[in-house]
Amino acid sequence: MRAIWLIAKATFHEAWRRRFLNGILVFGILIIGSSWTFTYLQPGAELKMLIDTGLGAIRFFGMLIAIFLGVRLIPDELEKQTIHTLLAKPVTRAQFMLGKFFGGVATVFANVALMGITFFIVYTIKASQFQKIAAEAEEGATYTMIFMSANIAKAIGLAFFELTVLVGIAVLASILFSWILGAIFSFFIYFVGQMADFLRELSSPEHGADPVSSIIFGVLYRILPHFEIFDIREKILMDDLVPWSLLGNITAQAIIYIVVILMIGYLVFNEREV
Amino acid sequence: MAKIYTHDLEGNPVGLIDLSLEVEEGQIFGLVGPNGSGKTTTLKLFLGLIFPTSGSGEVFGYPLGSPVYKERIGFVPEGPYFYDHLNAVELLRFYGSLFGLTGPSFQDRIEHLLRLVGMWDRRDRKVADYSRGMLQRIALAQGLINDPDIVFMDEPTAGLDPIGAIQIREVIRQIRNEGKTVFLCSHLLKEMEPLCDTVAILNHGVVCRTGTMRELLADEDSCYLATFRGLSESSLQQLQSLAVSVEQQQEDTYIGNFRDQNSAVAAAQALATGGVELLELHPHQLSLEEVFIEAVGGIPQ
Secondary structure, three states: HHHHHHHHHHHHHOOOHHHHHHHHHHHHHHHHHHHHHHHHHHOOOHHHHHHHHHHHHHHHHHHHHHHHHHHHHHHHHHHHHHEEEEEEEEOOOHHHHHHHHHHHHHHHHHHHHHHHHHHHHHHHEEEEEEEEHHHHHHOOOOOOOHHHHHHHHHHHHHHHHHHHHHHHHHHHHHOOOHHHHHHHHHHHHHHOOOOHHHHHHHHHHOOOOOOHHHHHHHHHHHHHOOOHHHHHHHHOOOOOOOHHHHHHHHHHHHHHHHHHHHHHHHHHHOOOOO | EEEEEEEOOOEEEEEEEEOOOOOOOOOOEEEEOOOOHHHHHHHHHHOOOOOOEEOOOOOOEOOOOOOOOOOOOOOEEEOOOOOOOOOOHHHHHHHHHHHOOOHHHHHHHHHHHHHHHOOHHHOOHHHHHHHHHHHHHHHHHHHHOOOOOOEEOOEEEEEHHHHHHHHHHHHHHHHOOOOEEEEEOOOOHHHHHOOOOOOEEEEOOEEEEEEHHHHHHHOOOOOOEEEEEOOOOOHHHHHHHHEEEEEEEEOOEEEEEEEEHHHHHHHHHHHHOOOEEEEEEEEEEOOHHHHHHHHHOOOOO
């Protein structure tokens, strides 16, 4: 545990020195901070527009950070050969890999937290103003701030778990391929994973696809992470309650997926020459 | 043990073809060889960074790669790179913590090592601002943080100025004098010769010579060299008749090569009557460079 903690801490500090990632974060914060300016596009539904844009931006910029950070975590150590001095110490490859992963996850957490805080500030300032407009436009359209805030916090929490899965995929991809290929692979998995329901439809015999395609879509549906389950914006926008049981269920799925990814990553990395 | 990377066009294996080494405790063991001979590959095998294609090895009785023996070893890489957000103290604290080192004795150890490698005055500077020589010094300090029983070093003086190289060599001797073992890889033969107790010469992935420095440098056809000054034409002819060979060193200085000490002394006495002065008499010893060139089959044309 000690080695994992130390490597994770070093990884976290190193990550903040990457200007490219800092640039994405700053841009993300600027977009989220100015998200209320887009609300004029939906008169009468400004608050929903604000929430939709803000949460969408957190997921999008978080996704960029998770992938570009994840695919560089281990290749950078190999290129600069810092891994040599680490593995020459009583550090196993599993500890090294987990340290890098958790350092990456901590960085993503901090990034999501900063974007989330920015969004909450904007939301707190603008919510009451938009609430009045919504009440005037639509009889009975009232929102409880606490209810909404809790739902938003849950959405941000799920976005973090989604990005944690993505960091795991990016780390695995960078072990299997080069970091550039790893990034392409991670983007592919992320976008296809957003369409898991569509894959299921394509794999069903009723859809009329040929048997081979049907099998391929079926396999993809079963092995790819279903990223769309982390996106609960629709529920929030419909003023639905986001139950804790749903959160627990999605988080459990994320954890299982992360464990499987890390185990595969370890099996490959353990045999890899550095 | 072998580590074959590939085969050349003629089907010959490329890599570390046949490595068989036994390193005695408390010695400075030098592994020398030309670039690409397999020195770094050997180190990587010992550290478990790569895996042998065939054969096996042990460090302190544990199989290669086992984290158990890594508690007792140190590693000083060539051209080191470290997390550059750390300063010297933080860097040593980071590596020491991997061994579970804590407390005041750990702080003392950090200070001792930074003073030893001449980095104490620059301990607050971030690694990002280090020169190559400073990186090499801090690499040595991190390699010694756990007070290892054996230290693996890859070109430890690379990138250092002459003073720095002397200091590092002194530290290496100090480590040996503390009863620890140093496994040194380098192609800087002139540096290795006065430093190593035992040497193995690696060429094209094969250990072609190994032995103590004394054994390797002993000239089988050992002869004596005598330097004379003030030879006339007749005394030069006399020297040429007594010595195996004669070589002119300067205008009036000649070096005579004799089979043994007695014949050299006899010649000196004979020449002294003619006013010839004996400046120097010493046994001829091979240099590691000469041994190395002979072992690798000469200098390619």
